[in-house]
Amino acid sequence: MTRAFGRSFDVLVVGGGPAGMAASVHAAECRLRVGLVDDNPNLGGQIWRGETTGTSDAAVWAERCRKAGVEALCGTRVFHHPAPGRLLAERGEEVYELSFEKLVLATGARERFLPFPGWTLPNVMGAGGLEALVKCGLPIAGKRVVIAGTGPLLGAVAVGLRRQGANVLAICEQASWISLIRFGGALLRQSQKLAQAVSLRRELAGVPFLANCWPLEAQGQEKLEAVVISRRGRVACDYLACGFHLVPNTELAQLLGCQIRKGYVQVDKFQQSSLAEVFCAGEPTSIGGLELSLIEGQIAGLAAAGRRQEAVRHFKQRAQLQGFAQALDRAFSLRLELQSLARPETIVCRCEDVPHRRLAVYQSWRAAKLQTRCGMGPCQGRICGPATEFLFHWKPDSVRPPIFPAQLRHMAGMARGEEAESKVVVGGDS
Amino acid sequence: MPETIVVMVNGKPITVPSGATVAVAVAMARSPCRRSVTGEVRGAFCGMGICFECRVKLDGKPHRSSCQILCRSGMEVTVDD
Numbered sequence: 166m167t168r169a170f171g172r173s174f175d176v177l178v179v180g181g182g183p184a185g186m187a188a189s190v191h192a193a194e195c196r197l198r199v200g201l202v203d204d205n206p207n208l209g210g211q212i213w214r215g216e217t218t219g220t221s222d223a224a225v226w227a228e229r230c231r232k233a234g235v236e237a238l239c240g241t242r243v244f245h246h247p248a249p250g251r252l253l254a255e256r257g258e259e260v261y262e263l264s265f266e267k268l269v270l271a272t273g274a275r276e277r278f279l280p281f282p283g284w285t286l287p288n289v290m291g292a293g294g295l296e297a298l299v300k301c302g303l304p305i306a307g308k309r310v311v312i313a314g315t316g317p318l319l320g321a322v323a324v325g326l327r328r329q330g331a332n333v334l335a336i337c338e339q340a341s342w343i344s345l346i347r348f349g350g351a352l353l354r355q356s357q358k359l360a361q362a363v364s365l366r367r368e369l370a371g372v373p374f375l376a377n378c379w380p381l382e383a384q385g386q387e388k389l390e391a392v393v394i395s396r397r398g399r400v401a402c403d404y405l406a407c408g409f410h411l412v413p414n415t416e417l418a419q420l421l422g423c424q425i426r427k428g429y430v431q432v433d434k435f436q437q438s439s440l441a442e443v444f445c446a447g448e449p450t451s452i453g454g455l456e457l458s459l460i461e462g463q464i465a466g467l468a469a470a471g472r473r474q475e476a477v478r479h480f481k482q483r484a485q486l487q488g489f490a491q492a493l494d495r496a497f498s499l500r501l502e503l504q505s506l507a508r509p510e511t512i513v514c515r516c517e518d519v520p521h522r523r524l525a526v527y528q529s530w531r532a533a534k535l536q537t538r539c540g541m542g543p544c545q546g547r548i549c550g551p552a553t554e555f556l557f558h559w560k561p562d563s564v565r566p567p568i569f570p571a572q573l574r575h576m577a578g579m580a581r582g583e584e585a586e587s588k589v590v591v592g593g594d595s
Numbered sequence: 596m597p598e599t600i601v602v603m604v605n606g607k608p609i610t611v612p613s614g615a616t617v618a619v620a621v622a623m624a625r626s627p628c629r630r631s632v633t634g635e636v637r638g639a640f641c642g643m644g645i646c647f648e649c650r651v652k653l654d655g656k657p658h659r660s661s662c663q664i665l666c667r668s669g670m671e672v673t674v675d676d
Binding site: 204205206211215240242275276278285287288289290291293294295296297298301302303304387388512515516517518542543544547548570 | 611612614615616618619622623627631632633635636637638639640641642643644645646647648650658662663664665
């Protein structure tokens with residue numbers, strides 16, 4: 166039998182990365198009951214994965230969460246919003262009904278992927294994805310890795326993999342040198358970021374950094390054997406780590422009905438969304454990096470706790486960091502040549518194996534979905550949606566529940582959301 | 596806590612560091628995770644619970660995202676042949 170476990174909080178935070186941890190700590194230090202939900206096994210999000218022990222910044226924030234009495238629900242994925250003030254979440258075989266007065270969305274961002282021939286081969290992975298696996302124990306020492314795509318994550322991943330002994334053969338950055346030099350100019354106004362960039366570059370001594378360069382094809386039989394990169398040709402390797410900057414995770418915000426503007430959750434200066442009870446912090450509001458996420462999280466946590474005066478104190482620092490977000494957007498915008506990487510037979514939707522040639526005849530995402538099942542698989546268009554937006558200028562549809570695949574018996578419970586707390590949701594055989 | 600854990604991947608014992616995710620065990624078994632709807636082999640891709648390429652059968656339960664679940668001693672992981 167499946168039971169819905171009920172939990173109620175003054176402030177519920179979704180997403181356990183820097184923004185979510187900062188929001189949780191600041192709300193909980195106001196003596197409120199705070200819940201923090203994340204679908205990974207540990208707190209830290211993607212950027213602090215595996216770093217929440219020891220003496221790192223991540224560990225300091227994790228310790229503050231514990232001291233402040235934040236109830237962390239890890240391995241728990243929100244999939245539905247059945248009624249105002251409630252969310253449903255799955256944790257393994259269990260379903261949770263989470264009630265809240267105020268909600269803070271800190272759902273982070275994912276990598277943007279663009280289809281090119283061979284990108285579905287095993288060992289072609291996201292750049293952040295490969296680093297995540299390495300942080301989770303994948304042995305990478307001595308493996309030959311090519312890193313390709315765009316954005317500052319590429320260099321950070323290269324450093325992380327090199328520290329674990331990877332043989333990073335090249336970093337291929339699609340942006341031009343002119344864009345990168347302009348971006349360097351923006352860094353000059355951010356001393357902390359500049360110091361990070363300089364130390365990153367020093368650690369990557371000996372690794373070729375190729376601007377104006379992108380992957381043309383991944384080759385191999387049952388798994389990756391080589392990658393062909395523009396201007397350089399074929400490079401034999403064990404892994405291709407690729408990512409084309411980041412896209413915000415706004416699905417839950419959309420499900421709740423928050424206003425979205427130019428792909429981001431619209432918030433006011435208190436990080437409050439168009440819905441009075443919903444706040445949003447970090448990458449869903451703009452792709453601006455770790456420091457901005459932390460500040461936004463603190464503001465959101467304080468504002469959600471009703472401490473607006475204290476939140477105001479962080480405004481100045483946030484304004485300084487927001488300039489960096491704009492510089493990122495400008496420097497790492499995608500070049501149009503990348504639209505023609507996919508061949509007619511190249512798969513665009515990995516869940517339903519829909520090739521480019523079947524999609525190119527449609528005018529809209531909706532038409533393509535209905536006719537080809539593109540975007541209808543388990544990832545619900547999270548991978549192919551941003552790709553088709555770039556390839557075909559399609560705009561995604563509205564979001565419908567469940568926003569992540571959920572077990573049927575838990576879905577059946579959705580209809581009974583009003584009475585779910587501490588009651589049997591639906592009979593199951595496990 | 597022991598420093599390593601042994602899990603079974605398609606009946607083969609694989610030793611992983613403690614704290615490893617199931618996706619790591621599958622990779623260390625030199626095995627892909629699944630076959631796609633047209634039969635292509637696929638392995639972990641996004642590494643963060645978004646793409647669902649890494650789903651496997653875990654202790655008999657299908658469609659588990661192997662990149663988001665920690666290995667437990669004696670776990671039975673089944674991937675598509």
